[in-house]
Structures are given as structure tokens and as C-alpha cells.
Amino acid sequence: MEYKYKLAKLQYDKEKIEELMTRQTRRVGLTFPQKLELEFWMLHLDRAQTNISQSFWVGVLTYFILIMLIVPGDYWIIDKQFFAHDFIHCLLSLLNGAVSLLLLYAFAQHTKLKAYFSQASLFIVFWLVISMTWLTMTVYTEALKHQAMMIICMIYILGYIITGVKPMHMLMTGLLAATVSMSLLFSMSIHFDAMVVGRVLVGSCTLGFAISKMLCARERMIFLNMLRADISEQIHRIHTTELLHLSQHDELTKISNRRTFDEMLNNFYDQARRNNSSLAVLFIDVDHFKNYNDFYGHQKGDRVISAIAETIKNAIRHMDFVARYGGEEFVVLLPETGAHGAYAVASDIYKAIDRLEIPHAKSLVSNHVTISLGITVYRAEDVSKEELLTVADQALYRAKQLGRNQIYYQSIRSAHVA
Structure with missing residues (x-):
């Protein structure tokens, strides 16, 4: 505004x-x-x-x-x-x-x-x-x-x-x-x-x-x-800045969008390979969100997505990056962060969402809105960016399989063995 x-x-x-x-x-x-x-x-x-x-x-x-x-x-x-x-x-x-x-x-x-x-x-x-x-x-x-x-x-x-x-x-x-x-x-x-x-x-x-x-x-x-x-010139600069902002941010949640995430992933991935440092990836999904939309309506659903996006943004560190990956899915990049640090950040996000206590009468795991989180950590292994995201997505899928409303960590090595 x-x-x-x-x-x-x-x-x-x-x-x-x-x-x-x-x-x-x-x-x-x-x-x-x-x-x-x-x-x-x-x-x-x-x-x-x-x-x-x-x-x-x-x-x-x-x-x-x-x-x-x-x-x-x-x-x-x-x-x-x-x-x-x-x-x-x-x-x-x-x-x-x-x-x-x-x-x-x-x-x-x-x-x-x-x-x-x-x-x-x-x-x-x-x-x-x-x-x-x-x-x-x-x-x-x-x-x-x-x-x-x-x-x-x-x-x-x-x-x-x-x-x-x-x-x-x-x-x-x-x-x-x-x-x-x-x-x-x-x-x-x-x-x-x-x-x-x-x-x-x-x-x-x-x-x-x-x-x-x-x-x-x-x-x-x-x-x-x-x-x-x-x-x-000032008007043109404002228009250009706003267009750039719109092209880089999700309109509903005001956080970064998928396109910006791809750019940031490239930067963090290259930095981790160059410095031989860690890069943690968190995939987050709102549990049974389709049921929420069907029961409460899409307007309330949009407000929930916005509230969760704001909560995630406030729960992570200033050096971290969050984006809306699509629908009710979010992704967080944690540069120079190992497994223990990533799990700590994931726990902070999980607890912050839980404290919101947004009613969800149609949830199969709780009476309020919950999330599932999947974590993996890249340590300059010989894997591509696409493979790294696949492992993080598998971790999220495993959290859902185990009953949702929880955090699941999967290492790149175990994913390759599997």
C-alpha cells in the first residue's frame, strides 16, 4: 500500500x-x-x-x-x-x-x-x-x-x-x-x-x-x-520495482514464489559446493488442506495459507529463505546448516504453526491446522539440485505416510541406498 x-x-x-x-x-x-x-x-x-x-x-x-x-x-x-x-x-x-x-x-x-x-x-x-x-x-x-x-x-x-x-x-x-x-x-x-x-x-x-x-x-x-x-523517472522506477517484486513474490502470501526459489536454490547450491558446506532443505505441507477448503471455503483457506506463510517467515533465521512452492506447500532453504540445526528450525516452525490453533474440524490428525515437514541436508555430495529436491520431497512424503503432523528427516545417502 x-x-x-x-x-x-x-x-x-x-x-x-x-x-x-x-x-x-x-x-x-x-x-x-x-x-x-x-x-x-x-x-x-x-x-x-x-x-x-x-x-x-x-x-x-x-x-x-x-x-x-x-x-x-x-x-x-x-x-x-x-x-x-x-x-x-x-x-x-x-x-x-x-x-x-x-x-x-x-x-x-x-x-x-x-x-x-x-x-x-x-x-x-x-x-x-x-x-x-x-x-x-x-x-x-x-x-x-x-x-x-x-x-x-x-x-x-x-x-x-x-x-x-x-x-x-x-x-x-x-x-x-x-x-x-x-x-x-x-x-x-x-x-x-x-x-x-x-x-x-x-x-x-x-x-x-x-x-x-x-x-x-x-x-x-x-x-x-x-x-x-x-x-x-520516479514513477517509472516505482512501477519497475513493483513489477519486479510481483514477478519474484507470491501474490497471496507476499513471500517468494517458485521462480525466485529456483534462483535462490541455484545460488545456495553453488555456494555449498564451492565452500564444501551444508545446505538443508525443508518441505512443508499443510495437512488435509483440501478438506479445510471444502468445509470452510477458499477465502478462509487463503487466509490460512497467508497466516502460515507469515508464521514460517517469522520462525526462520534472517539468513534462511522461504518460498511458496505451490498450493499448500512451502519450501525453506537453510544455508550452512547441518541436520541438527535443520531439525531445530523445523521444530520452531512446527511449534509456531501449532500455537496458531487454527480450527480444522475436518482434519484427520488434529482438531486444528497442522503441518508435515520433510528434511534433508546436502553436504556437497555428487547429486544434482533436482535430486536434492527429490530427496526432500521423499522425506515429506514419508512424514505423511507415518500419519502426518510430524517432522521426518531423510539423508541423501539413505535415499540413494533405497
Whole structure:
């Protein structure tokens, strides 16, 4: 029943995920329920940290190439009269960007700093926007100021894309950075085109927000598909496990069936031959069970079979194996067990069944349900598995011949002599 509960819960979860997927296609960027929303952003942030860590050397190479392209270009376009001032500002801008990226990498890579990655990302973007705006807007060469617009736009867009921070948080940070930057420029009486710079700052922030929202919508669908695939895999695994369980166990008694017994007998038999150890086989039969079924009905008969199977399972050791052999017959395998040990286990089973005191008015040997047991022990003799089972079956047959409701032991040697 437990597997049915798990299956029903997983099926319910899958339907909820599919419902969310349908809603996402109708309204892009729709948030999830609180728990799922938190899981999504944790995964999104973790993926961003992983991407930053794995792309470190690619980033270093890209930044180096960028420096190789920018520095010589700046050298040629800077007005000669302002060369020292403007060139130093350019170098400081490049250094500032490099330090900020290294700091972002440190928070993405270092175990103790990872918990603060989101806050650090917002601060780094905030700092980069303000510092780069000041450094680039305080130069005197107009061409460099135009170039600065592109750099600020890149900072905003990269801040949204590579950090994995929620777009709304980055939008608020970006707008605050834009406000502080403009205020700083005004307070320092720096000459700049306020309309152009304002459009670049606010426009880049808004553009980055729009791009980030679209990317997050795609990530949400990927996340939901991943969850659905994971749930489908769990459902498939439960079905497979249950089918395997059903193929190996008897449906009525829930113990192993004949097919599993054949497999276990092969294993125990080969182990006994290989290790030159003993293997005891017990055949068990419910006495006059046909009479019980005819008198009490098959439903009560099934309950008796189930009760006996449960009792046998509880009476044997953890290393032993029990299976329903067919009808009212059971078989027990006792690895590394000699005749005395096998007889002791058989006695425990016999007494446990007797203590059940299940009424049996049509029994010819007792007024309650009893069993007959046949025992044999294999000691690596030159006999096949089939011959071993035949000897155990002969022992059970002999117990029945002697009046049932008893235990009979027959050795392989005496069976061969007979």
C-alpha cells in the first residue's frame, strides 16, 4: 500500500507541474508557489555560480583581448592635451573592471563566500555602474565619453545575465546606481550631457531587465520540464520495482514464489559446493488442506495459507529463505546448516504453526491446522539440485505416510541406498 501512496502523490505532483507549465505558456514569467519559487532561484543562483567558476579562464582571456583592443585605441583617440589625465582614467576603468570580476569569481568559487554571492553581485554591479560612470564621464576626450556609454550598457546587461540574481532585485539596484551616478555627476559639477547619460543608464537597466525576464521565463520552463522528467523517472522506477517484486513474490502470501526459489536454490547450491558446506532443505505441507477448503471455503483457506506463510517467515533465521512452492506447500532453504540445526528450525516452525490453533474440524490428525515437514541436508555430495529436491520431497512424503503432523528427516545417502 505504501508504494500506491507514493505513486498517487507523485502523480499528483506531476499534474501540478504540468498545470504550472500550461500557465507559464499563457503568462510569461508567472511565479511559482513559494516553496517551488525558492527552489527555482536557489538552483538558478547555483547554476550562475557554477558557470562563473567554470568560465573563469575564458573570462580572463576575453578580458585580456579586450584590454589589447581598448588600450591601443584609447592611446590614439585621446586628445594630446588631456592625454595623461584621460589615459590614467582609462587604465583605472580597466583595473576596476578586472578587480570587480575577480571579486565576483571569489564569491562564486569560495565555499564560505558562496552564501553571500547574491548580495555581493548586487553590490558589485552597483559599484561598477557608479565608479565607471564617474571615471568615464570625468575624461575630457569626447570619444571616450561615447565609448563609456557602451561600457555602462555592457555592465548592466552582464549583471543581469551572469549573476543569476532576481531581475527585480537587479532592476532596483540598477536604478538606484543610475540615480546615485547622476547625483554624483551633478554634485561635482562635471560637464556631461545629462539627457544622453540618463537615457543610457536607465535604458540599459531597463533593457537588461527585459532580456533577463525573457531568459528567466525560458529557465522556468526548463526547470519545470526537469521536475516533470524527474517525477516521471520516479514513477517509472516505482512501477519497475513493483513489477519486479510481483514477478519474484507470491501474490497471496507476499513471500517468494517458485521462480525466485529456483534462483535462490541455484545460488545456495553453488555456494555449498564451492565452500564444501551444508545446505538443508525443508518441505512443508499443510495437512488435509483440501478438506479445510471444502468445509470452510477458499477465502478462509487463503487466509490460512497467508497466516502460515507469515508464521514460517517469522520462525526462520534472517539468513534462511522461504518460498511458496505451490498450493499448500512451502519450501525453506537453510544455508550452512547441518541436520541438527535443520531439525531445530523445523521444530520452531512446527511449534509456531501449532500455537496458531487454527480450527480444522475436518482434519484427520488434529482438531486444528497442522503441518508435515520433510528434511534433508546436502553436504556437497555428487547429486544434482533436482535430486536434492527429490530427496526432500521423499522425506515429506514419508512424514505423511507415518500419519502426518510430524517432522521426518531423510539423508541423501539413505535415499540413494533405497
